[in-house]
Amino acid sequence: MTAEAPSVSAADGLLARRRRLLGPAYRLLYQDPVHPVRGEGVWLYDADGNAFLDVYNNVPSVGHCHPRVVAALAEQAARLNTHTRYLHETVLDYAEALLATFPDEIGHVMLTCTGSEANDLAVRAARVFTGGTGFIVTRFAYHGVTVAVAEMSPSLGAGVPLGAHVRTVAAPDTFRRTPAEAAAGFEADVRAALADMQRHGIKPAALLFDTVFASDGVFPATGIVDGAVAAMREAGGLYIADEVQAGLARTGSHMWGFERYGIVPDLVTMGKPMGDGHPIAGMAARPEILAEFGERTRYFNTFGGNPVSAAVGLAVLDVVRDEGLMANAARVGAYLADGLRALQQRHPSLGDIRGAGLYVGMEIVEDDAARSPSPARTTRLVNDLRRRGVLVGISGAHANVVKVRPPLPFSTAHADLFLERLDACLGA
Amino acid sequence: MTAEAPSVSAADGLLARRRRLLGPAYRLLYQDPVHPVRGEGVWLYDADGNAFLDVYNNVPSVGHCHPRVVAALAEQAARLNTHTRYLHETVLDYAEALLATFPDEIGHVMLTCTGSEANDLAVRAARVFTGGTGFIVTRFAYHGVTVAVAEMSPSLGAGVPLGAHVRTVAAPDTFRRTPAEAAAGFEADVRAALADMQRHGIKPAALLFDTVFASDGVFPATGIVDGAVAAMREAGGLYIADEVQAGLARTGSHMWGFERYGIVPDLVTMGKPMGDGHPIAGMAARPEILAEFGERTRYFNTFGGNPVSAAVGLAVLDVVRDEGLMANAARVGAYLADGLRALQQRHPSLGDIRGAGLYVGMEIVEDDAARSPSPARTTRLVNDLRRRGVLVGISGAHANVVKVRPPLPFSTAHADLFLERLDACLGA
Numbered sequence: 001m002t003a004e005a006p007s008v009s010a011a012d013g014l015l016a017r018r019r020r021l022l023g024p025a026y027r028l029l030y031q032d033p034v035h036p037v038r039g040e041g042v043w044l045y046d047a048d049g050n051a052f053l054d055v056y057n058n059v060p061s062v063g064h065c066h067p068r069v070v071a072a073l074a075e076q077a078a079r080l081n082t083h084t085r086y087l088h089e090t091v092l093d094y095a096e097a098l099l100a101t102f103p104d105e106i107g108h109v110m111l112t113c114t115g116s117e118a119n120d121l122a123v124r125a126a127r128v129f130t131g132g133t134g135f136i137v138t139r140f141a142y143h144g145v146t147v148a149v150a151e152m153s154p155s156l157g158a159g160v161p162l163g164a165h166v167r168t169v170a171a172p173d174t175f176r177r178t179p180a181e182a183a184a185g186f187e188a189d190v191r192a193a194l195a196d197m198q199r200h201g202i203k204p205a206a207l208l209f210d211t212v213f214a215s216d217g218v219f220p221a222t223g224i225v226d227g228a229v230a231a232m233r234e235a236g237g238l239y240i241a242d243e244v245q246a247g248l249a250r251t252g253s254h255m256w257g258f259e260r261y262g263i264v265p266d267l268v269t270m271g272k273p274m275g276d277g278h279p280i281a282g283m284a285a286r287p288e289i290l291a292e293f294g295e296r297t298r299y300f301n302t303f304g305g306n307p308v309s310a311a312v313g314l315a316v317l318d319v320v321r322d323e324g325l326m327a328n329a330a331r332v333g334a335y336l337a338d339g340l341r342a343l344q345q346r347h348p349s350l351g352d353i354r355g356a357g358l359y360v361g362m363e364i365v366e367d368d369a370a371r372s373p374s375p376a377r378t379t380r381l382v383n384d385l386r387r388r389g390v391l392v393g394i395s396g397a398h399a400n401v402v403k404v405r406p407p408l409p410f411s412t413a414h415a416d417l418f419l420e421r422l423d424a425c426l427g428a
Numbered sequence: 429m430t431a432e433a434p435s436v437s438a439a440d441g442l443l444a445r446r447r448r449l450l451g452p453a454y455r456l457l458y459q460d461p462v463h464p465v466r467g468e469g470v471w472l473y474d475a476d477g478n479a480f481l482d483v484y485n486n487v488p489s490v491g492h493c494h495p496r497v498v499a500a501l502a503e504q505a506a507r508l509n510t511h512t513r514y515l516h517e518t519v520l521d522y523a524e525a526l527l528a529t530f531p532d533e534i535g536h537v538m539l540t541c542t543g544s545e546a547n548d549l550a551v552r553a554a555r556v557f558t559g560g561t562g563f564i565v566t567r568f569a570y571h572g573v574t575v576a577v578a579e580m581s582p583s584l585g586a587g588v589p590l591g592a593h594v595r596t597v598a599a600p601d602t603f604r605r606t607p608a609e610a611a612a613g614f615e616a617d618v619r620a621a622l623a624d625m626q627r628h629g630i631k632p633a634a635l636l637f638d639t640v641f642a643s644d645g646v647f648p649a650t651g652i653v654d655g656a657v658a659a660m661r662e663a664g665g666l667y668i669a670d671e672v673q674a675g676l677a678r679t680g681s682h683m684w685g686f687e688r689y690g691i692v693p694d695l696v697t698m699g700k701p702m703g704d705g706h707p708i709a710g711m712a713a714r715p716e717i718l719a720e721f722g723e724r725t726r727y728f729n730t731f732g733g734n735p736v737s738a739a740v741g742l743a744v745l746d747v748v749r750d751e752g753l754m755a756n757a758a759r760v761g762a763y764l765a766d767g768l769r770a771l772q773q774r775h776p777s778l779g780d781i782r783g784a785g786l787y788v789g790m791e792i793v794e795d796d797a798a799r800s801p802s803p804a805r806t807t808r809l810v811n812d813l814r815r816r817g818v819l820v821g822i823s824g825a826h827a828n829v830v831k832v833r834p835p836l837p838f839s840t841a842h843a844d845l846f847l848e849r850l851d852a853c854l855g856a
Contacts, residue, residue: 011515014515014517014520015515017520017524018515018520020535021520021523021524021527021536021537022512022519022520022523022536022537022538022539022733023535023536023537023538023713023715023718023722024718024719024721024722024723025538025718025721025722025725025726025727026512026538026722026726026727026728027513027726027728028513028514028515029513029514033514033515034514034515035514035515035516036508036510036514036516037507037508037516038507038508039507039508039509039510044508044510044514057510059510059511059730059731060509060510064508064509065505065506065507065508065509067506069505070502070505070506073501073502073505074498074501074502074505077493077497077498077501077502077705077706078493078495078498079465079466079467079493080464080465080466080467080472080492080493081467081488081492081493081704081705081706082464082467082472082485082487082488082705083487084450084454085455085456085457086456086457086461086462086463086464087439087442087443087446087456087461087462087463088463088464088465089442091450092442092445092446092449092450095449095450096445096449099449107448107451108449108450108451109449109450109451110450110451110453110454111450112542113541113542113545113707113731114540114541114542114545114729114730114731114732115730116545116729117541117542117544117545117573117574120548120574120575121573123575124575124578145545145549145727145728145729146545146548146574146575146576147548147551147552147574147575147576148574148575148576150552150725156725156726157724157725159723159724159725160724160725271730272730276509277505277509277510277731277734277736278505278509278731278736279541279707279731279734279737285451287451290451290452290453291452293452293453294451294452294453295452295587296585296587296588297453297578297584297585297587297588298453298454298455298584299453299454299573300454300455300573301542301544301573302487302542302543302699302700303487303541303542303705303706303707304542305450306705306707308705308706309707
């Protein structure tokens with residue numbers, strides 16, 4: 001014991017200030033929060049000059065502070081920033097470029113600022129088109145923070161009640177079941193949820209899921225959703241593909257996660273990676289779905305589709321194309337998965353490695369026969385990696401899936417560095 | 429008749445392209461839509477080089493493309509853009525600067541990207557704090573486009589049904605009633621709505637209104653809300669002040685519209701003017717309102733409060749202060765109102781002029797004894813002004829109130845120009 005005042009670190013000071021100003025609902029990542037002050041490519045640098053390999057953030061999709069995106073932002077912001085109640089070419093150029101990445105059946109795009117707004121708009125559109133109110137989502141889904149989509153986001157926890165017209169089904173888990181069993185189970189669960197809706201007099205509106213089931217634990221297998229989608233469509237409901245996680249070239253083989261299934265959705269929602277950090281999101285749709293919605297009501301999102309956001313969105317699409325980032329995601333994603341599977345041979349806690357391009361889930365398990373989920377090991381691993389300068393995240397209902405989701409310019413050298421530090425953490 | 433193809437103007441081509449790409453729910457202002465390509469201060473310039481005096485847009489609050497705001501945006505976007513799950517000073521500096529403009533009772537701010545998200549978050553917070561679900565809004569209110577706030581936005585029209593737990597009351601119209609009658613009527617309507625909720629077993633959550641009643645027709649009188657707010661508070665509900673329209677120095681006498689009433693709200697929502705066009709919005713709160721909300725759930729808005737948005741928000745507050753824009757709004761607003769009242773003497777269709785600073789509503793009426801609302805005259809006037817290079821908008825349940833709401837650097841010279849062109853249109 002000494003009479004001296006306890007030393008308060010800079011981070012502690014920021015934490016207290018944060019709690020005071022932003023209130024109690026904000027959370028930080030890591031036991032020892034990261035305090036970045038600069039970003040470049042796949043790297044973040046903190047106030048003390050430490051470098052962090054970013055293996056987590058899909059928002060800076062084409063790399064932190066990409067110069068072409070920053071230039072497009074600055075240039076348009078200096079010239080004009082208005083809204084969609086005036087005519088402007090750039091929003092149309094962006095809409096056209098975006099729609100060119102979709103199958104022909106998808107003909108319109110509406111622009112919002114956040115993925116929450118995009119999913120919320122899809123809920124409105126699906127309700128009007130179907131006349132239904134029932135939504136089916138997966139058991140640990142996350143679709144956003146508005147009233148309507150928070151009540152379809154069971155991963156927010158018991159403090160946020162699910163909507164009375166919302167039903168949940170297990171995600172198609174391909175670790176503890178074969179893909180065929182997972183597909184059959186997903187379909188059976190959707191059919192059971194539809195029967196339950198019918199029993200309650202609820203007309204179905206849509207099946208809404210993230211096309212890599214990121215929040216449920218990352219399940220990017222293909223061939224696992226056909227029956228479930230067909231069941232919802234037979235019941236008169238729509239298929240809404242949430243691409244906020246999987247979308248924009250990340251899966252390597254396709255621009256959008258739903259394309260990997262070979263089924264064209266009725267509505268597609270997009271967000272995080274579209275603006276390399278700038279607030280851009282949107283909903284793409286089969287035109288027939290929006291016909292009545294457009295007659296019934298106007299849609300105006302003050303900032304959605306403004307010329308600056310549109311210029312930024314276009315720049316991101318240009319960079320994805322010009323830098324071959326989809327092919328890079330395929331190539332480096334495969335290299336990374338191979339490396340992880342090699343590590344798996346030596347580290348039994350790596351229960352499963354599953355990925356599509358640069359979206360990889362590593363399931364962390366106990367050493368028991370059942371290979372039980374190990375949230376404790378997962379938390380330790382993710383915080384160990386953070387201390388070794390590598391940023392990853394956690395997902396899954398049991399909080400035991402490491403979410404590996406770097407910016408798209410991630411190279412094989414970055415993958416090697418990640419594998420090396422992961423190996424060290426797992427061996428520690 | 430000739431065999432030549434009809435000439436299609438550039439605007440017609442853009443209109444068709446817009447309809448094809450963005451779908452049927454988007455609307456444009458004016459019979460002859462404006463096609464701006466550049467903005468500066470209070471001016472917009474179209475593709476043909478025509479200048480438009482912007483007397484409508486509150487989003488470019490400190491002037492179109494303000495160089496200090498653009499510089500802050502470009503500088504931070506080149507350095508770092510992450511999110512609130514890492515520590516960062518700028519979001520705290522912004523929160524602190526913003527909260528410094530509020531009364532002491534308001535202690536936290538949560539950041540979103542749009543005013544819709546801010547109002548939607550207020551709905552969530554009010555529900556958790558009160559345990560109630562009933563909301564009272566004004567009869568022609570607009571609070572946003574999410575599922576939850578669209579059903580509290582009767583101005584969206586009959587195509588968007590009101591929520592089962594939403595009640596509407598007439599806005600305190602001070603044109604056809606004295607302010608005292610308007611205040612008494614507003615209170616009586618709120619009490620009747622509360623009684624109706626009680627009869628339906630609906631526990632009240634909040635009274636939500638725009639602090640200048642912009643969408644109802646612009647009613648910025650003071651002394652008109654006290655009884656209504658007291659009635660809601662007696663019933664255990666909150667007072668949510670929607671500052672998306674009135675906020676950020678526009679009313680001239682105060683930073684926020686609610687301050688003019690001398691009543692501190694429980695929740696305050698903000699949006700449009702905060703980022704001079706950049707997507708920034710937020711909710712400020714009495715800390716006790718957020719305590720349980722923060723325990724029950726985390727709040728993470730991917731783009732909300734990112735370092736770039738925070739730097740932009742700070743720059744806007746700096747410009748408002750350094751350029752004395754609040755005092756300018758008071759001074760020029762008074763000058764403009766005097767000029768409009770002088771015009772009123774010669775143009776009987778100017779039924780009423782009411783304003784606070786640079787938020788002015790001009791009610792356009794018929795020549796009959798009842799001074800009936802004249803939507804036809806209003807539409808003609810607004811489109812005539814547009815043809816003479818002046819942009820204004822329309823609001824009110826009868827679409828007969830001209831919304832005069834220029835960027836804050838509007839000068840007396842700009843006011844003279846507006847008055848001159850308005851005079852010409854009214855005389856035509």
